[in-house]
Amino acid sequence: NAGVTQTPKFQVLKTGQSMTLQCAQDMNHNSMYWYRQDPGMGLRLIYYSASEGTTDKGEVPNGYNVSRLNKREFSLRLESAAPSQTSVYFCASSEAPNPPYNEQFFGPGTRLTVL
Amino acid sequence: DAKTTQPPSMDCAEGRAANLPCNHSTISGNEYVYWYRQIHSQGPQYIIHGLKNNETNEMASLIITEDRKSSTLILPHATLRDTAVYYCIVRVEISFNNDMRFGAGTRLTVKP
Numbered sequence: 644n645a646g647v648t649q650t651p652k653f654q655v656l657k658t659g660q661s662m663t664l665q666c667a668q669d670m671n672h673n674s675m676y677w678y679r680q681d682p683g684m685g686l687r688l689i690y691y692s693a694s695e696g697t698t699d700k701g702e703v704p705n706g707y708n709v710s711r712l713n714k715r716e717f718s719l720r721l722e723s724a725a726p727s728q729t730s731v732y733f734c735a736s737s738e739a740p741n742p743p744y745n746e747q748f749f750g751p752g753t754r755l756t757v758l
Numbered sequence: 759d760a761k762t763t764q765p766p767s768m769d770c771a772e773g774r775a776a777n778l779p780c781n782h783s784t785i786s787g788n789e790y791v792y793w794y795r796q797i798h799s800q801g802p803q804y805i806i807h808g809l810k811n812n813e814t815n816e817m818a819s820l821i822i823t824e825d826r827k828s829s830t831l832i833l834p835h836a837t838l839r840d841t842a843v844y845y846c847i848v849r850v851e852i853s854f855n856n857d858m859r860f861g862a863g864t865r866l867t868v869k870p
Binding site: 745 | 799804
């Protein structure tokens with residue numbers, strides 16, 4: 644099992660450009676999440692998908708959109724990148740959204756720099 | 759989610775047990791205690807979680823006090839690969855503001 648995979652690993656954008664971060668999991672999990680981690684800080688939830696066909700905003704959704712393409716895949720789109728979106732983005736999945744089944748498994752991250 | 763307090767750093771000798779404390783004095787009855795760790799530049803890794811009983815898995819043991827106001831993560835035989843930042847989180851169901859703000863965590867350094 645590959646677990647949670649993310650592409651790309653690194654990306655440099657110019658202000659105003661758009662891009663989509665891809666995430667896939669092979670654990671048959673129902674719930675998927677997108678986080679950002681800024682230097683020296685904890686993770687902040689951007690969007691989550693409790694189950695296939697649903698998406699909900701997290702703490703910091705502005706400037707992002709998501710698509711739960713199917714049970715395996717959950718993509719994050721930046722429509723018009725801004726320097727404030729420079730961060731490391733982590734995708735995660737869990738069996739269910741709530742305890743005790745929501746231990747999350749994380750991907751390796753995408754390091755995004757917006758110039 | 760309740761607030762947690764952890765020491766900023768700890769050292770442990772390789773092969774010895776690492777005991778990482780966490781204070782969560784405001785925890786409510788339906789909040790679980792979760793532990794994750796983050797090795798430099800990698801995604802966080804789930805370790806263990808519990809509600810009120812002590813738990814053990816292949817990675818670690820979680821000891822929760824009877825009043826649930828604190829807990830201890832135990833790595834029974836620490837190795838150099840266990841050097842990481844360890845995060846204690848208490849959580850209930852996910853919501854729009856239910857972030858995974860790990861806080862500063864405890865930086866564990868395992869020394870040869």
